[in-house]
Amino acid sequence: MQTYISGIAAQEGKSATLKGWLYNIRSGGKIRFLLVRDGTGIIQCVASQADVGEETFELIDTLTQESSIEVTGTVRADKRAPGGYELVMTKLELVGRAADYPITPKEHGTAFLMENRHLWVRSRRQAAILRVRHEIVRAIRDFFDDRGFVLFDTPIFTPAACEGTSTLFETDYFGEKAYLTQSGQLYAESGAMALGKVYCFGPTFRAEKSKTRRHLIEFWMVEPEVAYLDLDGDMELAEDFVFYVVEQVLANRREELDIIERDTSPLEKIKKPFPRISYTECVDILNKAGHPFQWGNDLGGDEETIVSSQFESPVMVHHFPAEIKAFYMKNDPQDERLALGFDMLAPEGKGEIIGGGQREDDYDMLVKKIQAHNLPLEAFDWYLDLRKYGTVPHAGFGLGLERTVGWICGLSHVRETIPFPRMLHRLKP
Ligand code: 4AD
Ligand code: MG
Numbered sequence: 001m002q003t004y005i006s007g008i009a010a011q012e013g014k015s016a017t018l019k020g021w022l023y024n025i026r027s028g029g030k031i032r033f034l035l036v037r038d039g040t041g042i043i044q045c046v047a048s049q050a051d052v053g054e055e056t057f058e059l060i061d062t063l064t065q066e067s068s069i070e071v072t073g074t075v076r077a078d079k080r081a082p083g084g085y086e087l088v089m090t091k092l093e094l095v096g097r098a099a100d101y102p103i104t105p106k107e108h109g110t111a112f113l114m115e116n117r118h119l120w121v122r123s124r125r126q127a128a129i130l131r132v133r134h135e136i137v138r139a140i141r142d143f144f145d146d147r148g149f150v151l152f153d154t155p156i157f158t159p160a161a162c163e164g165t166s167t168l169f170e171t172d173y174f175g176e177k178a179y180l181t182q183s184g185q186l187y188a189e190s191g192a193m194a195l196g197k198v199y200c201f202g203p204t205f206r207a208e209k210s211k212t213r214r215h216l217i218e219f220w221m222v223e224p225e226v227a228y229l230d231l232d233g234d235m236e237l238a239e240d241f242v243f244y245v246v247e248q249v250l251a252n253r254r255e256e257l258d259i260i261e262r263d264t265s266p267l268e269k270i271k272k273p274f275p276r277i278s279y280t281e282c283v284d285i286l287n288k289a290g291h292p293f294q295w296g297n298d299l300g301g302d303e304e305t306i307v308s309s310q311f312e313s314p315v316m317v318h319h320f321p322a323e324i325k326a327f328y329m330k331n332d333p334q335d336e337r338l339a340l341g342f343d344m345l346a347p348e349g350k351g352e353i354i355g356g357g358q359r360e361d362d363y364d365m366l367v368k369k370i371q372a373h374n375l376p377l378e379a380f381d382w383y384l385d386l387r388k389y390g391t392v393p394h395a396g397f398g399l400g401l402e403r404t405v406g407w408i409c410g411l412s413h414v415r416e417t418i419p420f421p422r423m424l425h426r427l428k429p
Pocket of ligand 1: 185214224352353357397398399401402403
């Protein structure tokens, strides 16, 4: 029977067979220390010639990094051992010998590691990040599922733009033009009218020519959409949501955060309510920080970093100039120059992780906006139907998964937050 390293404690004092890969090996006189990983953890396995026999002992000395092996032995608690347990080996079987594994314990450049991403994911640090990603995805789903949201899957092939035409991936759809989705939002809005509270969660695509630490070409986004919700309610939802996700990671993934060497104190300092500042106040903050910034411009990465660095909790910037926001955003009835939208900026200077707001719910206004953005009305006839047949105020937002993983793990670049990042000049592996 196979024992997983994650469950090794239950086998203390008993025999166990582990199935995994050789991570590293160290020899000391008549003894060999094998670090074995099985995907659930890493454990030190100790082999002495007396316990394993001469033949196996010789075999051990020929083993290469990442060779797949099955080891049997007795589980022993040992405070000094990494993880608190070690295996005193009695048997070893070689399953597959690895030839010249390219990622050795020495330092490698990022370009090399990216080219070997299919192997790099085996490393302890990368595996830990991917476990945190998994935890975040679980927390995201639990949050919405527990609050009565219905998962509403939206299509990846779409006939029109959601977030502007400049970043669309075009493809041929049996002679028709189709685009890879930039956001499921417009479809989620139809879901909100059918089911009240919905969310979609899937890959989205942006042909962004920018090469930054925050941009991926393909990224995952979770997008809740709620009927009869306004901007304030939307920000409250986003606040509860992000707080919950951080709380869950802190509660369940300490070990992984440790491996990544994440200082968790900034995450522990996060408190509700999150600060809310208007775009206009934000302009003030920037100018006071000695960063000249004119009202009407969009916040870029540098501005986001300056603003978010001033707060310990994520900050929500709301009421942006309507001019710089997407066509679907509702204008503020108090001041038509402003849109009822918000961005959430993660602390530690990380920048935008959420964009969202209240949607334009008036049929005539929406037609005008579609036209003003030079978008083809025909493509949006179905979307306009939502305003024709029982329109209601509604709102939602989109959270970028990779930026959230990057922030929570304290990474400086999003490329390590997804198994196979798609970036400007990288399509392989
Ligand atoms: O602000 P964005 O463009 O908003 C929307 O797409 C809305 N339709 C969402 C909605 O209201 N339902 O994108 C939302 C989030 C950003 O805050 C960011 O976290 C992430 O998606 N994002 C990216 N992440 C990685 N790489 C990129 N190129 C990203 N573009 C956006
Ligand atoms: Mg945005």
